Amino acid sequence: MFVVIAIIIGVASLIGGYIAIHHEDLSVAIIASGLVSLFASILFLLLAAPDVAMTEAAIGSGLTTLIFFYVLNKIRQRND
Amino acid sequence: MEYIAISTGFALMLLGLWGILSQKNLIKIVLGFTIFDTGINIVMVSIGYVRGKAAPILDVINPSEAVNEIVDPIPQALVLTAIVIGLGVSALMLVYVLKLHREKNSLDINSFKDLKW
Amino acid sequence: MIKKLIIIGIMAGVVLIFFDLFNAFTGNEVLSKTADYYARNGAKEVGASNLVTSIVVTYRGFDTLGEVTILFLTAAIISFVLKIREEDIIPNRQVRITSEILDSAAQVIVPVIFMVGIYIFVNGHLTPGGGFPGGAVIASGVLLMIMANPKFGISHTVISWVESISGVAFVILGVLGILFAGGFLDNRVLGLGDFGKLFSAGIIPIIYSFIGLKVGAELSNILGTISHAQNEKN
Numbered sequence: 001m002f003v004v005i006a007i008i009i010g011v012a013s014l015i016g017g018y019i020a021i022h023h024e025d026l027s028v029a030i031i032a033s034g035l036v037s038l039f040a041s042i043l044f045l046l047l048a049a050p051d052v053a054m055t056e057a058a059i060g061s062g063l064t065t066l067i068f069f070y071v072l073n074k075i076r077q078r079n080d
Numbered sequence: 081m082e083y084i085a086i087s088t089g090f091a092l093m094l095l096g097l098w099g100i101l102s103q104k105n106l107i108k109i110v111l112g113f114t115i116f117d118t119g120i121n122i123v124m125v126s127i128g129y130v131r132g133k134a135a136p137i138l139d140v141i142n143p144s145e146a147v148n149e150i151v152d153p154i155p156q157a158l159v160l161t162a163i164v165i166g167l168g169v170s171a172l173m174l175v176y177v178l179k180l181h182r183e184k185n186s187l188d189i190n191s192f193k194d195l196k197w
Numbered sequence: 198m199i200k201k202l203i204i205i206g207i208m209a210g211v212v213l214i215f216f217d218l219f220n221a222f223t224g225n226e227v228l229s230k231t232a233d234y235y236a237r238n239g240a241k242e243v244g245a246s247n248l249v250t251s252i253v254v255t256y257r258g259f260d261t262l263g264e265v266t267i268l269f270l271t272a273a274i275i276s277f278v279l280k281i282r283e284e285d286i287i288p289n290r291q292v293r294i295t296s297e298i299l300d301s302a303a304q305v306i307v308p309v310i311f312m313v314g315i316y317i318f319v320n321g322h323l324t325p326g327g328g329f330p331g332g333a334v335i336a337s338g339v340l341l342m343i344m345a346n347p348k349f350g351i352s353h354t355v356i357s358w359v360e361s362i363s364g365v366a367f368v369i370l371g372v373l374g375i376l377f378a379g380g381f382l383d384n385r386v387l388g389l390g391d392f393g394k395l396f397s398a399g400i401i402p403i404i405y406s407f408i409g410l411k412v413g414a415e416l417s418n419i420l421g422t423i424s425h426a427q428n429e430k431n
Contacts, residue, residue: 006081010088017092017115021099026107033111036092040118043085047125048135048151050325051249054317055163056121058333063416064114064167066340070423071174072107075181077427082224090215097211101204128232130225136236136248137325139393143240150248152225152232157252161264164329164412168271171419175275178426 006046013039026072034065085126092119106177106187110170117166121159128155244389245322245398253327254401254408258382262367265411269364272415272422279426286428292347303345310338318409322398328405332412339417343424351421360414363407370404 013036020032037060044053092115099112129151136153138146177187184191228236235248235256243251253261317324318331343349374383384404390397 003081003084006084010084010091013088014091014095017095020111020115021095021103021108026105029108029111033114036115037118040092040122043088043122044125046081047085047129048133049125049128049156049159050135050137051247051327051330052121052125052156052159052163054326054330055160055333056118058330058337059163059167060114060118062337063333063340063420064170066344067167067171067174067420067423068107068111070427071178074178074427074429075107075187078181078185083222086219086222090219093215094208094212098204098208101207102201127222128225130228135325138240138246138248139323143392146236146240146248147228147233150228150236152228153235153248153252154229154232156249157257160249160253160327160329161261164333165264165267167416168268168419171275171423172271175278175423179278 002046006043009039009042009046013043027069030065030068030072033068034061037061037064082126082129082131085129086123089119089122089126092116092122095119104188104190106180106189107174109189110173110177113173114166114170117162117170121162121166124155124159124162128152240392243384243398243401244392245401246393247322247325247327249325250322250327250401250405251398254322254404255382255384258371258404261408262371262382265364265367265408268412268415269360272418275419276422279422281426281429285430287430290428295345295347299345303341307338307342310341311335314338314409314413318405319402320395321405321409322401323393323395328408329412331405331409332414332416335409335413336416336420339413340420343420347424347427350425351417353418356414356418356421359410360418363411363414367404367407367411370400370407373400 016032016036016039020029020036023029023032037056041053041056041060044050044056096112096114096116096119099115100109103109103112133151134141134149136146136150136156138150141149180192181187227233235252239245239248239251243255245251314331314334317326317334318328321327321331339351343351370386371382373386375381378385382404384399384401387399389399395402
């Protein structure tokens, strides 16, 4: 059962990573990279590492994504 | 389980490296770095995984039988700090991106040719 | 074209390096020698239920000190690079008005988020979590405050005091270990107490609380600096 979940999550995170690198819209790419971090945190939980899963969920998908958006917002503001 | 995890980790690393090397946009390069980071963390945690064992927290597990019940805690301790450092490093890179964009008004890496001769 | 070839060459090299590592990986049936030692003696020597905590704070405590220093340095460099001169600040920047829901919810939820963060790092030696996730949760609370009110500025006095007091306290507690116990960052300065209780494992809960406060202050500082940079002219 866990193996099936792990396969689904692994494939989903690879798709997320592909979108993050190749999508033209930067907002979509940043959201996709946050998604990769979220899937990685589930994978950490399946690998019996709850501490790492908590940290990754809070930092990888929360704070990093928002910092990217702040920078993107500033750059768009300059281009206007 | 650990094979799936380690394959995912290596694949994410390669994906991130491909992004770092092939993309032209500076923000995309930083995104490549964060994906690379996530991949390395997954690889490290899955190297410490022991088949069918529980997390290294001894609340239900009796401490005298812990040796046969838990996974390896050392890679987890390393990854715990590595994730926090990763946030600091990507924030630093993004701040430099902000500064570079102010100099040239462009995010394309090909417009930074000042050191080229 | 040549660029593509070089990229493919580098990728092939990396694949070659990691293929060996991947091929040699067979999965573990038993713990490695170091982990075996920690599993056998961790509960006896350190007294913390969470073995990851006892490694992060005690066995590898010196690494953690260095790690917190790196985080402090990145926060300092970010503040330095993004420093804005007074005349460059847009006086009354028009920000989009935040929605009523976000505004009201933030007032209710932010204290709860802070409480959860403090719970996570105070109980770091008993449950999953500890200083790093706790600090990150506190920083997410600060982030919610900034998002609900974009004009909200983080007080640098508070941040720098929290940050420096916890940093100094971390080192002083480590030195107390040299004076009263086995070595730097030894946790047996206080008694080990009952295994599995909140007041146990020597000074681990105190050290981890300081680490949590320090990490929370540093991450909040990074977020505050980057959000303040939005006010700069160009």
